[in-house]
Structures are given as C-alpha cells and as structure tokens.
Amino acid sequence: MVDGSGGVSILAEPLLIDDAFIAAAAERGPPEARFRFAGPCAESGCENWDGHCRFGASLMEHAARVAEPPACGIRATCRWHAQHGQQVCLRCPAVITNVAVEREPPAASPTFP
Numbered sequence: 001m002v003d004g005s006g007g008v009s010i011l012a013e014p015l016l017i018d019d020a021f022i023a024a025a026a027e028r029g030p031p032e033a034r035f036r037f038a039g040p041c042a043e044s045g046c047e048n049w050d051g052h053c054r055f056g057a058s059l060m061e062h063a064a065r066v067a068e069p070p071a072c073g074i075r076a077t078c079r080w081h082a083q084h085g086q087q088v089c090l091r092c093p094a095v096i097t098n099v100a101v102e103r104e105p106p107a108a109s110p111t112f113p
C-alpha cells in the first residue's frame with residue numbers, strides 16, 4: 001500500500017484480490033494511487049523485457065534504498081529478486097505502480113479553428 005512516505009509498504013503475506021476488492025477500491029479513485037499490485041512477469045509481453053527485466057536493473061541504479069529488506073510474501077516468485085537478490089528488495093519500496101494517477105489531469109487540449 002502507498003504509505004505517504006513516497007513509497008509503499010510491502011505485505012508480508014500475499015493478499016489475493018478479486019473484482020469486489022477492485023470495485024470497492026475504485027470508489028475512492030484509481031486503486032493504483034493507493035496500492036501496488038503484483039502479478040506474473042509477462043516476459044516478452046512487456047516493453048521492459050530484453051531477456052531480463054530492465055525495470056529491475058533500473059531500480060538497482062536509481063531507486064532510493066531503505067535500511068532493511070522488507071518482509072515480502074512474493075519473494076520466492078519475484079523476478080526482480082531472482083535477478084538482483086536482496087539488494088533490489090532494499091529499493092523495492094520506492095516503486096509506486098502509477099504515479100501519473102496522483103497528478104492533476106492535463107489541461108484541456110487547445111482547440112484550433
């Protein structure tokens with residue numbers, strides 16, 4: 001969950017969600033503004049895939065670190081962890097699914113005669 005510190009709190013146990021959860025969460029705006037969701041790696045179906053996850057590599061290079069790796073319920077199946085080990089877990093809490101949803105919507109497009 002987005003924790004107000006500029007990152008997320010990682011769940012120690014996976015929480016499976018369903019349509020009811022999504023519908024309830026959407027009543028208060030885009031769920032991605034308050035939650036980060038995990039799912040199976042799409043590999044070649046993702047623009048960040050080049051045989052490895054380039055997003056994980058980018059995290060290692062750019063994301064702020066926390067002091068200790070969080071307890072995490074998906075570590076055994078996490079692509080980032082498989083590639084980079086515990087070092088990426090120190091950076092993982094900095095990842096928010098979609099920061100764009102927290103921004104103001106763009107101004108209306110200008111119209112031309």
Ligand code: SF4
Pocket residue numbers: 010070072073074075076078079080081088089092093
């Ligand atoms: S990088 Fe580490 S903390 Fe983040 S989801 Fe993967 S295993 Fe969990």
